[in-house]
Amino acid sequence: MKFLLIRPAARFEGKPIISFPMTHPPLGLLYLGAVLEQEGHKVEILDYLVENITREQLKISLKSSDAVGITFIDNFQLVADISKIIRKLNPRIPIIIGGSYCSFLPKDSLVKIPEADISVIGEGEQVILEIVNHLNGTKKLSDIHGIYYRTKKSIKSGKRPKIIKDLDTLPFPARHLVEKHEYGISPWHYKIMNNVTALISSRGCPFSCGFCSKYSNVIEDWKFRMRSAENVVNELIEINKKYNSVVIVDDNFLADKKRAYQIFDMILESNIDMEFFIEGARVDTADKKLYKKMKKAGVKTILYGLESGNQDVLDFYNKNITLNQIQKAIKLAREMNFFVYTSFIIGAPIETKKQIENTIKFACSLPIDLANFGVLTYLTGSSLWIEAVKNKKISPSEYAIIAEKSNNLGNFTKSELIEYTINAYKAFYFRPSYILKQIYRSLLRNDIRLLINGLKYLTIINKWGKNSPQNV
Ligand code: B12
Incomplete structure (x- = not known):
């Protein structure tokens, strides 16, 4: 079975909105990728946070996939939008969502994202393998721990979530799935x-x-x-x-x-x-x-x-x-x-x-x-x-x-x-003593780029209007 795992990203004036302090690889998806690969499945990750992915690219990736998994923290609207596109491109592919929002508001996440089929609560490593069994026809959704799922008429819950008792039993995250990407970029586009x-x-x-x-x-x-x-x-x-x-x-x-x-x-x-x-x-x-x-x-x-x-x-x-x-x-x-x-x-x-x-x-x-x-x-x-x-x-x-x-x-x-x-x-x-100290510290570290980017940050702050901090 092939899983297409997706991290959507909010964009502002064409650029991704990056949270403080910097961009991170999608660790949750890398853990899911690792357990799926361990069981012999294929995995592809599309990370919209760091890559401009066209509809055509998404279409190609979907063509070779049997299921889609989407992770998100807060931005359900983006997930709803991307799920709608996925549904148009492939009306039958199962869409599974997970991450913080789903963990705290599992039922609501399926209401707000009408194209999603299953919402996962908490840690996904064991759950995703149970979902594979369901997709293979060997497990009923009602028997899966830690999910809500959509039936024709309503949204139902599976069994209560189970936690992973011994974290040492987990494989290491499948980092090779995102190795082409660069992370560690600050909100003001400095490579931290x-x-x-x-x-x-x-x-x-x-x-x-x-x-x-x-x-x-x-x-x-x-x-x-x-x-x-x-x-x-x-x-x-x-x-x-x-x-x-x-x-x-x-x-x-x-x-x-x-x-x-x-x-x-x-x-x-x-x-x-x-x-x-x-x-x-x-x-x-x-x-x-x-x-x-x-x-x-x-x-x-x-x-x-x-x-x-x-x-x-x-x-x-x-x-x-x-x-x-x-x-x-x-x-x-x-x-x-x-x-x-x-x-x-x-x-x-x-x-x-x-x-x-x-x-x-x-x-x-x-x-x-x-x-x-x-x-x-x-x-x-x-x-x-x-x-x-x-x-x-x-x-x-x-x-x-x-x-x-x-x-x-x-x-x-x-x-x-x-x-x-x-x-x-x-x-x-904007304290002169702070600015001088930071210049001194940048010189000590022999890092002129940090200094230039620090100054760039100051000019961004200087321009902030009424709503700006929410966008940075
Ligand atoms: C690193 C991090 C970030 C990074 C990277 C985020 C990212 N998008 O990847 C940055 C700094 C960018 C960030 C930003 C934000 N973050 Co943050 N972040 C974290 C942090 C510290 C670690 C996340 C992590 O890697 N965890 C480890 C992995 C293994 O866990 P996971 O991602 O949760 O994934 C597991 C499960 O959730 C599940 N799962 C996840 N996705 C999927 C998908 C499928 C299909 C399935 C089956 C399962 C599944 O399975 C995974 C494996 O077990 C957590 C706290 C924490 N310790 O988890 C907060 C946390 C997730 N962040 C939080 C918040 C609030 C935010 C911001 C909204 C803050 C802000 N005001 O800007 C933004 C939102 C940015 C965005 N829209 O993406 C809150 C969320 C709380 C909530 N109620 O939703 C947390 C929980 C911190 C907290 N305790 O308050 N964050």
Whole structure:
């Protein structure tokens, strides 16, 4: 059987909308590709995020395929559009959809995407093989775990989702399926990482920040699971044969210190020679001995979710960190000369304008290289969303709602929130001391392109009008 796996991409003025901090390979599809190939099936991936794919190309790929799988996080309209085209080109091919939206709103996803036949909840590796059995005529849809499916008259659910207990049993992602593509490009089109791929070493997160979507909030048996250090390092050895750098996309890669030490010790003992970007780190895992090892092992960049410069707002988010921990961790990261990315949230329902200003001041006081400011959004599956649904402030089928005054989710209007966000960017990036420091750091790194692109970023920020941050 041949599967055509697709990642659609939003486009703005002909260019893809790339999320902060950079483009990633479609890791979920690469895992599905790996299990399908392991069972002897053929797989092709069309990644619209990084390639302009014509209708003719899609037609050719569909011709040789028996089923289509589409992944997406939030943009269901794009999936609906592409599914419509697929249906026109091939009225009978099964269309299976999966990813965050389907996991949190499985039934609704089939309502919003009328051409799709099956929607998958949570991890897809076992489910896709059960779906293959269904397509081969050996399994009924009603017996498949973790799906909703369309019948002639209604949308029905299969059996309750099962989670993969031992992640070490999974094959490594089938990266060869996207090897012709380049990833690691920033929103302002700078190549952040060269010859990069992505890796995930755990699923879920042991913490419960209110703004974060958690599968455990909606999938009964879901829990935080980690791969063993050996398994992770074996994958890194395989990766290093083809790639120079890797972005680690775990929600919280350093969650288990013991495992973190094991991983970096094993990297140092091996011949692995790669650059690492840890995309999800908490400040409470900062520790000088560990950071020294990380630096030696090739970690260049870390992204921390700092969220706020106000302790009561951090507590409101149930972030479980203190301002003091933030200051200490960031200082240590700078001492190690890591490139430090951070993200902040603006507009908690308990937040005043003064507190937003505090967050901006706090960000400016820290020795960080990049700061991303985003308006608080109630995401499906987050504790904030669950609470708001319970209080009838939002309907259970809403996907992402901005925390604004008009729906009683915040203190400010949408345009005020956008204005404050733009102010935050300008206040942070247009400081002469920051610009001088970044010039110095770029020269130290011998990276003039980074400097030029940094300046390009400043000109983009400078031009931002009322709605721009949503498009970047
Ligand atoms: C890397 C990442 C990104 C990258 C790359 C995203 C991409 N399109 O590939 C970037 C930085 C670009 C990004 C952007 C965004 N992201 Co993001 N991202 C992640 C992150 C950290 C890892 C994703 C990943 O690779 N996981 C590992 C793979 C193995 O899992 P997976 O992709 O979920 O795939 C599995 C299943 O979902 C399923 N599956 C997926 N697709 C399909 C398809 C079929 C056919 C089947 C059968 C199964 C299936 O099977 C896969 C294997 O088990 C997750 C958090 C997390 N830890 O998962 C957040 C996460 C997915 N992102 C999230 C959000 C909100 C966003 C943004 C909307 C943020 C923003 N405001 O801009 C954008 C949306 C961009 C877009 N339209 O694509 C939320 C989604 C929450 C929700 N309720 O939907 C998450 C869960 C973070 C969080 N906890 O809040 N993101």
